[in-house]
Amino acid sequence: MRSNSLPKSILECRCPRCRTGKVFSHSAFNLAKFNRMNERCPHCDVRLEPEPGFYQGAMYVSYAFTVAFIVIIGILLYYLANDPNEWVYIGTVIGVMIVLAPLNYRYSRIIYLYSFGGIRYNPALSK
Numbered sequence: 001m002r003s004n005s006l007p008k009s010i011l012e013c014r015c016p017r018c019r020t021g022k023v024f025s026h027s028a029f030n031l032a033k034f035n036r037m038n039e040r041c042p043h044c045d046v047r048l049e050p051e052p053g054f055y056q057g058a059m060y061v062s063y064a065f066t067v068a069f070i071v072i073i074g075i076l077l078y079y080l081a082n083d084p085n086e087w088v089y090i091g092t093v094i095g096v097m098i099v100l101a102p103l104n105y106r107y108s109r110i111i112y113l114y115s116f117g118g119i120r121y122n123p124a125l126s127k
């Protein structure tokens with residue numbers, strides 16, 4: 001039996017119930033389709049959108065990620081680039097957030113689904 005630890009399942013965007021099926025139907029690097037989710041888990045068939053509009057709450061997780069990245073980038077630039085012009089801060093933050101947008105989008109939804117989706121892990125369903 002494969003080990004399906006919680007951190008590994010979140011990192012790999014796996015279904016919270018079986019920790020085997022994938023939540024997203026395409027790779028995060030597919031820029032046209034990185035946001036496409038499976039309606040149901042391809043492995044255990046649980047609904048991955050527990051109720052209509054469920055994922056609107058994921059924007060709070062996304063906001064927390066964004067603030068964390070702004071603080072981290074700000075601290076790194078202050079110490080590593082010796083407190084550059086404010087436009088360097090703004091440009092770097094915007095650039096990094098655009099590059100990380102697919103990951104921010106996906107992990108916001110995954111963390112929100114694991115936290116508030118009400119789906120319990122069932123080890124008997126995992127592969």
Ligand SMILES: [Zn+2]
Pocket residue numbers: 015016017018019020021041042043044045046
């Ligand atoms: Zn599943």
